[in-house]
Amino acid sequence: xxxxxxxxxxxxxTALVMMLVMTASLIGGFSETNAQQVTPDSVTPAPLFTxxxxxxxxxxxxxxxNAESAIRGLEQVSxxxxxxxxxxxxxxxxxxxxxxxxAFQGQYLYQGNYNGxxxxxxxxxxxPMLALSVVxxxxxxxxxxxxSLVFMSAQETRGRLDCGIEGVADSISAERxxxxxIFDVSDLSNPMQVAAIQSCRGSHTHTLVVDPDDxxxxxxxxxxxxxxxxTEELPGCSGGEPDEDPNTALFRIEVVRVPLDAxxxxxxxxxxxxxxxxxxxxIAGLWAGxxxxxxxxxxxxxxxxxxxxxxxxxxxxxxxxxxxGILLDISDVVNPRRIDEVLDPNFAYxxxxxxxxxxxxxxxxxxxxxxxxxxxxxxxxxxxxxNAIFTIEDGEMTLGGYYKLPVPQTETENCVAHNGxxxxxPGRDLMVQAWYQGGLSIMDFTDPENAFEVAFFDRGPLSAExxxxxxxxxxxxxxxxxxxxxxxxxxxxxxxxPTEHLSQAEIDAAELIQIDQFNAQMQPLTIWPAVVPVARAxxxxxxxxxxxxxxxxxxxxxxxxxxxxxxxxxxxxxxxxAQLDQDVTAxxxxxxxxxxxxxxxxxxxxxxxxx
Amino acid sequence: MNSKVFLxxxxxxxxxxxxxxxxxxxxxxxTTGTQIIQPGAPGETAQAFDTAELEAIGGLSHSEADVRxxxxxxxxxxxxxxxxxxxxxxxxxxxxxxxxxxxxxSQRDEIRLMERWLTEREEETPPxxxxxxxxxxxxxxxxxxxxxGQMEQLASATGQEFExxxxxFMIMHHEGALTMVQTLFNSSGAGQESLxxxxxxxxxxxxxIEILRMRRMLEERR
Numbered sequence: 001x002x003x004x005x006x007x008x009x010x011x012x013x014t015a016l017v018m019m020l021v022m023t024a025s026l027i028g029g030f031s032e033t034n035a036q037q038v039t040p041d042s043v044t045p046a047p048l049f050t051x052x053x054x055x056x057x058x059x060x061x062x063x064x065x066n067a068e069s070a071i072r073g074l075e076q077v078s079x080x081x082x083x084x085x086x087x088x089x090x091x092x093x094x095x096x097x098x099x100x101x102x103a104f105q106g107q108y109l110y111q112g113n114y115n116g117x118x119x120x121x122x123x124x125x126x127x128p129m130l131a132l133s134v135v136x137x138x139x140x141x142x143x144x145x146x147x148s149l150v151f152m153s154a155q156e157t158r159g160r161l162d163c164g165i166e167g168v169a170d171s172i173s174a175e176r177x178x179x180x181x182i183f184d185v186s187d188l189s190n191p192m193q194v195a196a197i198q199s200c201r202g203s204h205t206h207t208l209v210v211d212p213d214d215x216x217x218x219x220x221x222x223x224x225x226x227x228x229x230x231t232e233e234l235p236g237c238s239g240g241e242p243d244e245d246p247n248t249a250l251f252r253i254e255v256v257r258v259p260l261d262a263x264x265x266x267x268x269x270x271x272x273x274x275x276x277x278x279x280x281x282x283i284a285g286l287w288a289g290x291x292x293x294x295x296x297x298x299x300x301x302x303x304x305x306x307x308x309x310x311x312x313x314x315x316x317x318x319x320x321x322x323x324x325g326i327l328l329d330i331s332d333v334v335n336p337r338r339i340d341e342v343l344d345p346n347f348a349y350x351x352x353x354x355x356x357x358x359x360x361x362x363x364x365x366x367x368x369x370x371x372x373x374x375x376x377x378x379x380x381x382x383x384x385x386x387n388a389i390f391t392i393e394d395g396e397m398t399l400g401g402y403y404k405l406p407v408p409q410t411e412t413e414n415c416v417a418h419n420g421x422x423x424x425x426p427g428r429d430l431m432v433q434a435w436y437q438g439g440l441s442i443m444d445f446t447d448p449e450n451a452f453e454v455a456f457f458d459r460g461p462l463s464a465e466x467x468x469x470x471x472x473x474x475x476x477x478x479x480x481x482x483x484x485x486x487x488x489x490x491x492x493x494x495x496x497x498p499t500e501h502l503s504q505a506e507i508d509a510a511e512l513i514q515i516d517q518f519n520a521q522m523q524p525l526t527i528w529p530a531v532v533p534v535a536r537a538x539x540x541x542x543x544x545x546x547x548x549x550x551x552x553x554x555x556x557x558x559x560x561x562x563x564x565x566x567x568x569x570x571x572x573x574x575x576x577x578a579q580l581d582q583d584v585t586a587x588x589x590x591x592x593x594x595x596x597x598x599x600x601x602x603x604x605x606x607x608x609x610x611x
Numbered sequence: 612m613n614s615k616v617f618l619x620x621x622x623x624x625x626x627x628x629x630x631x632x633x634x635x636x637x638x639x640x641x642t643t644g645t646q647i648i649q650p651g652a653p654g655e656t657a658q659a660f661d662t663a664e665l666e667a668i669g670g671l672s673h674s675e676a677d678v679r680x681x682x683x684x685x686x687x688x689x690x691x692x693x694x695x696x697x698x699x700x701x702x703x704x705x706x707x708x709x710x711x712x713x714x715x716x717s718q719r720d721e722i723r724l725m726e727r728w729l730t731e732r733e734e735e736t737p738p739x740x741x742x743x744x745x746x747x748x749x750x751x752x753x754x755x756x757x758x759x760g761q762m763e764q765l766a767s768a769t770g771q772e773f774e775x776x777x778x779x780f781m782i783m784h785h786e787g788a789l790t791m792v793q794t795l796f797n798s799s800g801a802g803q804e805s806l807x808x809x810x811x812x813x814x815x816x817x818x819x820i821e822i823l824r825m826r827r828m829l830e831e832r833r
Contacts, residue, residue, distance in 0.1 A: 083647075084647070084662050085647045085660065085662045085665060095804075095805035095806045095809070096672075096804070096805050098805075114805055116649075132646075132648060133646070133647040133648065133660075134647075134648050134649070134650060134657075135647055135648070135649040135660045136649065136650055139805055139808070156803075156805060156808045157796065157802050157803060157808060158802075158803040158804070158805075158808070161652045161653070162651055162652040162655070163649055163650045163651065163652075164649075165664065165665065167800070167803040168803070169799050169800040169803075170799060171796055171797045171798065171799065171801075183650060189648075189657075190648075190656060190657050191648055191650050191657050192650060192654070192655075192656070192657065193650040193651065193652065193653050193654075193655070194653055194654070195653050196652075196653050225816075226808075226812045226816075227792075227796070227812050227815050227816075241823075264653065264654065288823070288827075289820045289823065289824055290824050291706075291709065294705050294706065294709065298713055300816075300820065301820055301823070370813065373720070466727075
């Protein structure tokens with residue numbers, strides 16, 4: 001009863017019953033008699049969490065390095081445990097050694113860890129080989145990379161300027177490092193810390209930003225989320241409320257400029273008040289914290305960004321900023337300007353953001369429970385701790401729908417939406433995403449109102465008895481593989497395999513895309529070449545979605561076969577393209593059903609194949 | 612350091628995991644023989660790192676002040692549960708009950724976390740009625756905690772008077788928690804372990820926000 005009042009759920013079948021039973025045991029202080037006084041004053045029921053009862057992810061056996069696992073639409077090609085010095089053999093649940101974020105540069109993969117970072121050689125992309133381990137504690141240890149520069153976040157009070165492991169005993173100390181470290185790893189035998197940018201709240205995460213108009217510098221946005229340190233340690237730091245102290249270190253991000261020819265001169269160049277109210281100038285201009293009415297989630301106030309994802313090619317950034325999702329114009333990188341903001345009554349904590357390749361959609365994640373809690377249980381609403389998918393039109397965001405891991409996890413598995421990246425399948429929006437101990441899930445959000453799962457991998461809990469913090473921190477696509485950073489189990493590597501939801505041609509087209517550098521929070525623009533696998537991917541999508549006339553399918557298939565063998569002439573290709581164009585015209589005139597957009601793209605591809 | 616450090620690692624190659632069915636991959640082999648580097652302060656040369664040194668941070672893992680903080684915060688949270696338990700029968704609105712229920716759930720989760728933290732470090736956990744012993748004068752009250760008279764006053768209030776009093780007392784109670792976090796971080800060698808850093812930071816963030824919200828609610832009731 002109480003739960004109905006709290007979250008507005010009514011008549012939700014088994015999941016509701018389970019939820020009420022579990023919640024009743026949690027809230028002993030609220031007795032049955034009291035509950036009867038409560039009358040729901042919200043009529044919007046949260047959607048029912050339903051799942052496939054035969055999903056192989058249900059009831060997987062527990063274990064640290066020997067848990068059972070379930071997989072669909074993927075092939076696991078390797079599993080690399082954390083190396084010496086980066087785990088505690090006694091327990092998987094030692095937060096000093098948690099693996100965190102991933103970045104890629106050249107042939108190397110960079111794995112962040114609370115105790116430092118590791119560099120793996122991807123000469124064979126299926127089997128990362130450890131090239132170097134770097135000890136430098138400070139948490140979270142999120143990494144980004146640009147050329148031979150590695151950027152790492154440090155936020156904890158134990159972080160030392162000299163990368164020492166002994167911590168900092170004094171509460172005020174010049175030896176403490178909280179902020180962004182910059183390493184030069186051009187000599188792998190002597191990775192040099194070249195700069196340590198101190199900031200008031202430390203760096204929980206950071207975002208590397210390249211300004212397309214500035215080849216001499218790169219920039220780093222610092223997202224600090226923990227306590228503000230005393231001004232005695234770092235002059236100017238204040239954690240006061242804005243009405244007490246207009247110079248508070250809350251309600252801002254820090255922007256670091258890093259000169260590429262002298263990274264040691266990196267410094268904070270601006271501290272933009274991106275939550276300010278444009279009219280009043282109040283720096284605390286966004287969500288003040290609290291719920292949104294009966295039955296809604298309690299949303300944190302907006303005084304920090306947890307993560308900002310920049311997309312330099314379109315000049316935009318999406319900020320997941322505790323209480324709001326915001327859109328920033330970053331055409332002036334040093335002075336990002338907020339152009340839109342959204343709220344969501346289902347969100348507890350706006351955590352991260354991912355654009356689609358077209359820049360027309362953005363996926364925000366809600367890290368309800370902070371990542372250490374079980375939030376994918378049968379009793380948890382499918383719109384809480386989930387992704388919210390927004391469309392972007394003329395700089396304005398509009399909610400499309402939600403996506404959450406579509407199968408429940410146990411009470412001992414920390415699980416909630418976490419970090420992911422786009423899989424470059426042309427014609428579709430696919431994202432591979434980490435759900436902590438919920439494993440990884442590939443989401444198709446081409447239609448933001450009806451996102452669905454394409455593939456998954458999941459292991460059983462680390463422990464059937466205790467809730468240990470573990471699972472995937474990040475799962476990212478890079479050059480044809482999916483790399484998963486497992487907090488307590490190391491790095492997993494996967495390849496896509498064809499299923500009803502994803503064809504071999506679509507996989508081939510995605511695997512074609514090879515890039516030199518990848519930082520998930522700085523999204524690259526993918527432009528697919530006009531080649532046969534890309535055309536086949538569109539053809540498969542048209543067939544799957546009944547978007548093409550049956551008669552056309554063999555014609556297009558045949559011409560693509562010939563194009564692959566090099567025996568299709570430009571004229572033959574143009575003829576098939578012209579047929580498709582006719583259909584597009586008919587569809588647009590309303591005299592034929594079909595997928596005009598994909599047909600038109602396919603026609604264009606055919607013409608380009610002809611040279 | 613003068614040698615390049617490309618050392619082989621042993622990896623598990625899990626080939627052909629059957630689609631759509633649960634399987635148990637064999638236990639991966641730990642990497643061995645890895646050379647580890649520790650950079651210095653900015654501009655300084657890196658050094659080889661001996662994993663035996665990691666043993667040394669066992670001693671860093673927690674301090675007396677950390678233990679005092681956790682042992683004090685458990686009864687502090689315990690009293691918050693006693694306070695929120697009064698809400699359902701005395702408050703006038705669903706909104707007020709929701710707030711108290713959320714508070715109750717999070718404080719309960721955190722008590723579990725603190726007890727586990729102490730147990731795992733082989734430190735004694737306080738008795739479950741420690742907050743009541745404090746109110747009875749058998750132990751010293753932690754900052755912001757209600758004394759027996761105040762608790763009595765709260766329990767005997769109803770309706771809007773109860774809500775006003777609850778907000779005033781809970782604001783005071785939460786401010787006490789912020790003081791405890793401050794004391795922790797001001798103590799030598801405290802808050803160095805990742806878990807306690809995260810926990811204390813979360814308490815600080817959550818309770819700061821709850822205080823702001825309760826102040827707003829109090830304004831509305833004046």
